[in-house]
Amino acid sequence: MVTRTRLIHHLLTTLALTGLAVAAWAVWLGWDQQRDQHPDGSTTGPYEAWQVIGLVLTVLAPVYWAAARGYVPAAVLGTTAGLAGAAFYDWSDDASGLFVIGVGLIALGTLAATGLVSGLVTSWKLRARLEPGY
Template sequence: MVAPLAWAGWLGWDQRRDVHADGTTTGPYQAWQVIGLVLTQLAPVYWATVRRHPLAAVLGTSAGLTAAAYYDWSDDASGLFVIGVGLVTLGSLTATTAATATITSIHRARTAGERPAAGRLS
């Protein structure tokens, strides 16, 4: 639920392409919007991961972003939006898997350092 809301907040309102003086177009999103979306997604991914739900962090985020991209781009008459949605799916799966693995590793190292080793008397 968080991923589609974040998509709407960061990307949903910007639907126009920017036309430059030389006639080229960019957009509709600016880099800062996509970076904001990615950084926003780190909070729920972290939350789910430290609560030992890494699969939910990966699949929930990826499914939410994929659904939001599909909804946002499905009015494209060329049909090429499917390629973009596929790339969002692959990219979000890859990025959230890497983030989840990193968070898990750091969290385990921190919690292991806080507990006395089993069998040791302190």
């Protein structure tokens, strides 16, 4: 049975992870809006690989923390909602409307990655609890 206190902890953890994901997006990606023009006329960007890697590593720590404490739904849903919401806000000025596809891909990728990380952390914690020497 889920107690009221546990439910409140889940809700607060979900909200905190949502806020952390939005803040991480702003820090790593939100400031970079310029596409890079190459000598051949092609454009890339606006994000560099190091920015995306930094974002992933930044949100990985709170996801691990939450999953290790049994807040798996909060880890998955909070982070996914935060990154998808930040992407929606950041990209919504695209007149073509194709940004919605990108936001959907961000949401699906984040859902899959946080679900995988949370599952691995939970299984490691369970195994450590069942096998004292592990």
